Amino acid sequence: MPxxxxxxxxxxxxxxxxxxxxxxxxxxxxxALGSKGFLNANNLINILRQTAxxxxxxxxxxxxxxxxxxxxxVGAVAAMTAMIVSLILEKTNSIILALAVGVVFxxxxxxxxxxxxxxxxxPAFLATMGxxxxxxxSAMWITDTAAVPISNETFCQIFGIGSVGPxxxxxxxxxxxxxxxxxxxxxxxxxxxxxxxxGNETSAGYSGINTMKVKITAxxxxxxxxxxxxxxxxxxxxxxxxxxxxxxEMSVIAAVVIGGTxxxxxxxxxxxxxxxxxxMGMINNALILANLSSAQQTVVKGAIIVLSVAVxxxxxxxxxx
Amino acid sequence: MSEFVLEMKGIEKAFAxxxxxxxxxxxxxxxxxxxxxxxxxxxxxxxxxMTGVYSKDAGDILINGEAVSIQSIHDAGKYGIAMIFxxxxxxxxxxxxxxxxxxxxxxxxxxxxxxxxxxxxxEVLDNLGINVDPGTVVSSLSVGMSQMVEIAKAVSKNAKIxxxxxxxxxxxxxxxxxxxxxIADLKEKGVSMVxxxxxxxxxxxxxxxxxxxxxxVIAHTGSVKDIDLDKIIMHMLGDNRGNRFHWVERExxxxxxxLLTVExxxxxxKLTDISFSLKPGExxxxxxxxxxxxxxxxxxxxxxxxxxxxxxxxxGAPVSIRNTxxxxxxxxxxxxxxxxxxxxxxxxxxxxxxxxxxxxxxxRGILVDEKTADHMVEENVRNLGVVTxxxxxxxxxxxxxxxxxxxVAKWLNMQPEIIMxxxxxxGVDIGAKAEIIExxxxxADEGKGVLFVSSELTxxxxxxxxxxxxxxxxxxxxxxxxxxxxxxxxxxxIQQDK
Numbered sequence: 001m002p003x004x005x006x007x008x009x010x011x012x013x014x015x016x017x018x019x020x021x022x023x024x025x026x027x028x029x030x031x032a033l034g035s036k037g038f039l040n041a042n043n044l045i046n047i048l049r050q051t052a053x054x055x056x057x058x059x060x061x062x063x064x065x066x067x068x069x070x071x072x073x074v075g076a077v078a079a080m081t082a083m084i085v086s087l088i089l090e091k092t093n094s095i096i097l098a099l100a101v102g103v104v105f106x107x108x109x110x111x112x113x114x115x116x117x118x119x120x121x122x123p124a125f126l127a128t129m130g131x132x133x134x135x136x137x138s139a140m141w142i143t144d145t146a147a148v149p150i151s152n153e154t155f156c157q158i159f160g161i162g163s164v165g166p167x168x169x170x171x172x173x174x175x176x177x178x179x180x181x182x183x184x185x186x187x188x189x190x191x192x193x194x195x196x197x198x199g200n201e202t203s204a205g206y207s208g209i210n211t212m213k214v215k216i217t218a219x220x221x222x223x224x225x226x227x228x229x230x231x232x233x234x235x236x237x238x239x240x241x242x243x244x245x246x247x248x249e250m251s252v253i254a255a256v257v258i259g260g261t262x263x264x265x266x267x268x269x270x271x272x273x274x275x276x277x278x279x280m281g282m283i284n285n286a287l288i289l290a291n292l293s294s295a296q297q298t299v300v301k302g303a304i305i306v307l308s309v310a311v312x313x314x315x316x317x318x319x320x321x
Numbered sequence: 322m323s324e325f326v327l328e329m330k331g332i333e334k335a336f337a338x339x340x341x342x343x344x345x346x347x348x349x350x351x352x353x354x355x356x357x358x359x360x361x362x363x364x365x366x367x368x369x370x371m372t373g374v375y376s377k378d379a380g381d382i383l384i385n386g387e388a389v390s391i392q393s394i395h396d397a398g399k400y401g402i403a404m405i406f407x408x409x410x411x412x413x414x415x416x417x418x419x420x421x422x423x424x425x426x427x428x429x430x431x432x433x434x435x436x437x438x439x440x441x442x443x444e445v446l447d448n449l450g451i452n453v454d455p456g457t458v459v460s461s462l463s464v465g466m467s468q469m470v471e472i473a474k475a476v477s478k479n480a481k482i483x484x485x486x487x488x489x490x491x492x493x494x495x496x497x498x499x500x501x502x503x504i505a506d507l508k509e510k511g512v513s514m515v516x517x518x519x520x521x522x523x524x525x526x527x528x529x530x531x532x533x534x535x536x537x538v539i540a541h542t543g544s545v546k547d548i549d550l551d552k553i554i555m556h557m558l559g560d561n562r563g564n565r566f567h568w569v570e571r572e573x574x575x576x577x578x579x580l581l582t583v584e585x586x587x588x589x590x591k592l593t594d595i596s597f598s599l600k601p602g603e604x605x606x607x608x609x610x611x612x613x614x615x616x617x618x619x620x621x622x623x624x625x626x627x628x629x630x631x632x633x634x635x636x637g638a639p640v641s642i643r644n645t646x647x648x649x650x651x652x653x654x655x656x657x658x659x660x661x662x663x664x665x666x667x668x669x670x671x672x673x674x675x676x677x678x679x680x681x682x683x684x685r686g687i688l689v690d691e692k693t694a695d696h697m698v699e700e701n702v703r704n705l706g707v708v709t710x711x712x713x714x715x716x717x718x719x720x721x722x723x724x725x726x727x728x729v730a731k732w733l734n735m736q737p738e739i740i741m742x743x744x745x746x747x748g749v750d751i752g753a754k755a756e757i758i759e760x761x762x763x764x765a766d767e768g769k770g771v772l773f774v775s776s777e778l779t780x781x782x783x784x785x786x787x788x789x790x791x792x793x794x795x796x797x798x799x800x801x802x803x804x805x806x807x808x809x810x811x812x813x814x815i816q817q818d819k
């Protein structure tokens with residue numbers, strides 16, 4: 001049916017808004033900060049490296065938010081996982097064991113979040129906020145706030161500082177997770193179940209979808225991805241510290257929403273989240289190049305988040321009318 | 322001064338097709354005026370014009386003999402007209418007194434004067450004989466009590482004309498009695514009431530006047546003293562007694578073993594013992610008033626409500642239905658009552674909605690086979706004559722009838738053995754209605770079993786092979802379609818008390 005094709009081509013402004021903003025911001029920075037090295041290959045790759053953790057967690061964040069949920073534990077999970085991994089490496093020097101325990105820890109936290117939200121009916125915001133504090137507190141407690149250095153060079157190469165040719169491993173990990181995330185979200189039944197659950201939970205249930213399981217799975221993904229983010233923090237900074245990922249939950253939410261995922265669920269874009277995340281990294285980078293103080297950076301960052309979400313919301317409203 | 326508190330003259334209203342064609346309606350002071358008519362006769366449209374929800378295309382509204390303009394619910398309130406909604410409009414988390422004073426909070430030094438408002442609310446409630454503490458949170462009240470609080474709220478704002486829309490639909494017998502007492506009290510205080518109901522016994526008991534609407538015109542208006550159930554039904558049906566959709570006697574093997582057997586099914590305190598059976602190729606209808614338990618039976622078979630007792634057998638073998646997945650696996654499908662809330666994901670496309678239940682099977686490896694899915698939905702669109710620009714169009718942009726066809730399609734794609742439909746033609750235009758009815762016949766002709774719930778008797782009469790009549794949670798009759806001579810008989814059966 002040719003008619004169905006034409007419909008596909010209708011431009012959905014809200015969905016693509018992130019790319020327009022992205023390109024626009026990039027051009028502005030290229031012109032304004034080109035002389036300060038914004039366009040240097042090194043600088044651009046640096047941006048990708050610095051945003052890798054947020055980007056990867058935002059993959060799972062898209063699933064969580066498309067299902068109409070929210071996960072505030074991701075930053076704390078990253079920190080706690082970094083602590084666990086560094087301690088295991090310190091004791092056993094086994095990368096496999098450290099990796100397995102770290103990811104399983106994250107997944108378990110996700111399971112607890114999911115069960116709190118579905119079985120006990122807690123609002124996701126509150127359940128994960130409480131969990132966040134418990135996990136962050138534990139990360140401080142486990143070594144009494146002391147950092148745990150990592151001496152395993154292989155670990156740090158694979159999960160942080162290494163590179164394959166000119167491409168840093170962090171960028172490779174990011175690409176890998178995005179490929180998995182895009183396939184899962186766009187191509188599998190699970191992706192549709194996520195969207196249906198977020199779009200209309202009652203209808204999804206009436207269609208035979210186990211919405212509880214769908215939501216729990218999204219939280220488990222989020223926990224596991226956050227744990228992997230923590231592993232990358234540990235690898236890049238060659239130590240475990242309780243303070244990693246402070247505020248990452250907010251950066252992830254911003255990246256996901258700027259990327260075109262609705263906070264109320266039902267729509268979402270994984271690749272959009274990547275652009276959302278890099279957009280924020282780019283802004284960060286530009287503000288540093290522009291010699292803004294960290295106080296000024298914080299203000300500008302906040303303003304840009306508000307602005308880009310507002311712009312895409314206006315686009316969305318226009319479409320509805 | 323006019324004898325009437327409210328007069329509506331020559332009211333006309335059309336939504337694509339004319340719904341009201343020059344309707345006159347007059348209400349005397351202190352009377353209970355019943356408004357009766359089949360589904361789609363125009364009752365609720367008339368009341369929505371009176372309460373300012375809709376604007377009229379033509380006609381006049383007079384209050385105490387003076388022409389007025391009612392453009393909004395706010396205007397209606399100014400003239401003392403208030404509607405008590407079927408879905409209660411109280412705020413569940415606030416107290417009775419807070420609800421009564423909502424929007425008109427009394428303050429002292431800029432702060433809410435809770436003590437005064439509670440005292441004043443108590444006076445209002447006492448005055449109406451409603452026995453509830455004004456500090457009680459509304460969510461902890463029964464449906465009946467909430468409704469009375471809503472009435473009290475309207476009265477406290479000096480409402481002189483109340484519209485009650487099926488007020489007893491979800492009330493118990495004692496709550497109904499209580500409500501009738503309140504209505505009698507209000508009458509004495511000079512409040513006029515329009516009483517919409519399908520329950521003729523209630524109307525004959527409490528109403529003073531009656532107006533019967535049929536297809537957008539007044540079929541009869543007069544005193545309740547001069548009318549009985551026979552005449553009401555006669556006026557409601559008029560000349561077009563079930564002729565809108567013709568009944569065609571269908572062939573199916575009546576001797577075949579049961580496809581579905583339900584024995585002693587218990588759902589709640591009201592529906593305690595439901596038994597019936599269904600043959601392959603049979604269309605079994607459920608008739609009954611709102612709240613008689615029709616929807617609950619379907620929802621239980623679909624695993625949405627818990628079955629508290631009894632057995633369900635398919636082809637003679639007992640099945641256990643703990644959730645919707647179990648039910649679907651057993652071969653059930655449900656086209657639910659509320660298309661928008663239960664049937665569809667409105668923000669998603671035609672395609673996404675049509676493939677949703679089947680998507681786990683529409684795969685190649687672990688990936689969704691989009692091509693096969695597209696083909697399936699395009700075929701759905703063709704076969705069911707769905708009017709849409711394409712399968713990727715957002716479903717909320719389609720008309721009600723086309724949306725409903727997609728809900729039906731999404732379940733036909735699952736190839737169920739037993740298809741349950743709950744008011745499938747509600748909010749659907751007449752053309753699509755006929756198509757949906759034809760579709761159900763076609764599905765049954767393929768040997769599937771159909772359970773069909775509808776408030777439109779004409780429709781039940783047109784399509785069902787057998788009709789089960791429910792009253793207050795009990796099956797009181799099981800009629801073979803052949804034995805029903807006219808729609809009147811079915812209407813009597815539904816109204817039957819005890």
